[in-house]
Amino acid sequence: MSSLEAIGILSIGEMGLGIAQLLIAHNYRVLTYASDRSEATQKRAWSAGIELRPSMQDLVDQSDVLLSIVPPRDARLTAERVIAASSARPAVRDTPLWYVDLNAVSPQTAREIETLFTAAGSHLRFIDGGIVGGPPRELPADESRDQPAWHCPSLLVSGPEKLPDDVLAQTLNIKHLADRIGVATGLKMCFASLTKGFFSLAIQSFTTAHALGVLPDLRALMEEYNPQALKMAERGVVGMPSKAYRWVGEMKEIGDTFREDGGFDSDLFYAVAQVYQSVADDPVLGLEKPGDRKRGQTVEDVVECLNKSLKVKTE
Template sequence: MSVSLNCVGVISIGEMGLGVARLLIAHGYRVVTFVADRSATTQNRALSAGVEKCQSLREMVCESDYLLSIVPPKDAHDTARRIAAELPSRAAKRSTPVYFLELNAVSPCSARAIAALLAATPSAAVIIDGGIIGGPPQPVDDEHWKSPRLVMSGPNTLPDSRLTTILNVRHVSSEIGAASGLKMCFASLTKGYTALAIQSFTTAQGLGTLPELRDLLQEHFPAMLSRADAGVRSMPPKAYRWVREMEEIGDTFADEGFERDLFYQVAQVYRTVSHDPILGQEQPGQRERGQTAEDVAGILHDALSREREDPQ
């Protein structure tokens, strides 16, 4: 039987969280968040989308039928700990558990550790492991949205079939960690390739052969060039998030017997971008630099050249 639970708490209202919030509001769901400890930009972003602001994290946990954790991977554990601390209050106030959707880009091991934190108050929360594949939801017209795929796993599924459809959910396994692992495998190919493109384009820029590299890719692998361009130019505002995500991928692969070093080095590529004084300042919706692959390559080449000349 399909059960309608109408209040969704979104943690937090970043680019993806905002898109998900707008999607849900457009389909009649009440969406709440707690942003009192966030920047004025984030608070205004929530208000502009019609998201209700809770006065405390406890209020959000108690009000919500579902909690969607969509935070940078480095914050996933701390977010879960903060939610877990409020679950006893939830249990005292409401007889129904909150469905906690762990949607962050973390390894299966991290997902299981997060589930264990929340399971300490078992009557207050139902934990679902998940991963988001694709970009933030965007309206196509007044009735239709282009949405990412949400892969989910664990012994429980969403009780609201309508919400399952709206969020484009595919339940892939009864095991906590399977959906997170699938997300890691997918991201290793997409964001891993973007990291290779960053290094390739930047090195070719230093050699003075970037136009020739692009010509050769266009001649032999046009789809590869298109994918590299899209990844490199959209990457700068998100690079800081991807540092820990690449390390989580390394941890995922290490659990299967591979070395984690490869993706820890990929993480360093994104760390270089996020620390760059130009590219590291880019924000979603407020882009100034790095909007072409050539500009990204030029900025990074100049920065790395300065570092070689003056390593201090």
Template sequence: MAKLATVGILSIGEMGMGIAKLLIAHNYHVVTNIEGRSEDTHTRARQSSIETLPTDTAVVQRADYILSIVPPRDALATAQRITTAFSSLGPEGKPTPLYYLDLNAISPRSAREIAAVFHSAAPAIRFLDGGIIGGPPSLAASATKENTTSNHPETSHPWKRPSIHVSGAHPLSSAPIAGANLEEVLNSKHISAEIGPASGLKCCFASTSKGFTAICIQAFTTAAQLGVLEELKEEISTRAPGLFQAGTNGVTSMPPKAYRWVREMQEIAVTHADDGGFEGEGMGIFDAVARVYDSVANETVLGEEKTERRKRGRTVEDVAAAMGEGLASKKMKKE
């Protein structure tokens, strides 16, 4: 069967791999350029039906859509790589429009800056600002039915999918090559003709989820230092079981991603200042949250964790222990 469209994904991390598998299962051809990436990334690509191409120019030539799913710090550089590659095609460009979806955890300000790069360097590329809310797509064990204990019905789709909100002047549903189908497969929703709202929505959501995880990191670590971690866990699990489950899952899944979240928290801080009006001394709480994740990533053994090879931080107790060790070592260096 002929493929519906070709989608370039940059890059093939945990989320990128999940989306690649979802698209391949729905008859899309997925390509990427992983030159210079880690062996883990090369292994992920080899184990899936993802075609690896040698250059960004090859990706641009082949792809109908490019999804940028990189650490926030790399979002601008990735966009610049693609505009350079597109310019190398010459004055004729491509016979069909190329859509570029920036799905990175960045602020509306950063999204607008990236949009300006495309407008200036490659105006023929149709740019969309986007944000992913939820974990990587995965094939569900079985289709689910409506959950009668919740106000939110569960999906009957065979894949567990995050929500992908996009904004900009070019809705996916209007794209000439399988656009409406791609929008449905990705569980995507176009929410605005402006650049910025989709990234802003992502930042506001992550404020609550990853902000809460940072609070739990500090609470569990301090309780462990005081010798009352078990008592704290008992009180939270008894009085707020939903929060306890969310906190436990967040803290134990966080270590391999902490390095990415440092910049994401900084982007969230910019979002709340620029678009929320939370400016001035004492208002930028997410700069402090960024420092929590920087401590995890750069001052503890948790920063060495890889998703494929977890060793430390798989329990709340071990996260607290590793944090305690790292903070104690930092204090001794200062003294």
């Protein structure tokens, strides 16, 4: 039986919802605070059986562990809100609150947030983390299994603190990499640069080929010379519209990582951020939401939308 039974999640986006469903399936109590989020987010949480707490203070008081899964731009503010709530009534707790920051931020950002938690007191324990892979999903039933099985992303974590519960760590597929803050976020940044960085190249290449009237020819060449890259590019271009707004900040965090920890210039991934900003600003693609996709579900539709909106910008 897990000793950490009440898991708070901020917030219930596509990934947060998947992790919540995984935890609920394993009999955990899952909570969130969503009064400041959209009606769709609140409905999504309620429909999944997640407890909607009336305030951030109540969420902090009720949770054994808090998982922070927010857009990179909100990582520090979310941490500050949790620290403020926990510090307002530290006597309420007789055990520490474990805060697992799973946001796509640079190691430097993770180190800065960890400093805030250390200064707040021992009633808070900070774990640096990152997520690699898609949201958890239940696998089809199989007569050879007694229990439902799940496909889970890798939750990479690092730092001197570890969750004192192996059952929860195993359920969440947590992999502790090192005792230094920043290692997990750094690995996440390096991995994302090779996936989302590649997708940004595909977006530009496919859109430009469409404008030149040679998109079918480009895809035929890739099919002949690099079919695996073609499949990855097509999957990334079609999958990214509803996530582009989140990836803007993530690309900047990658640029910061490569500058601060790698010694490179950050301009490359700041430019990649602009590619995703163009998608987020698109009057059609920018309206797409995870789980409610209407447009951009084919490569042709993505590049057609982008070509039109980019032409308007340059006219």
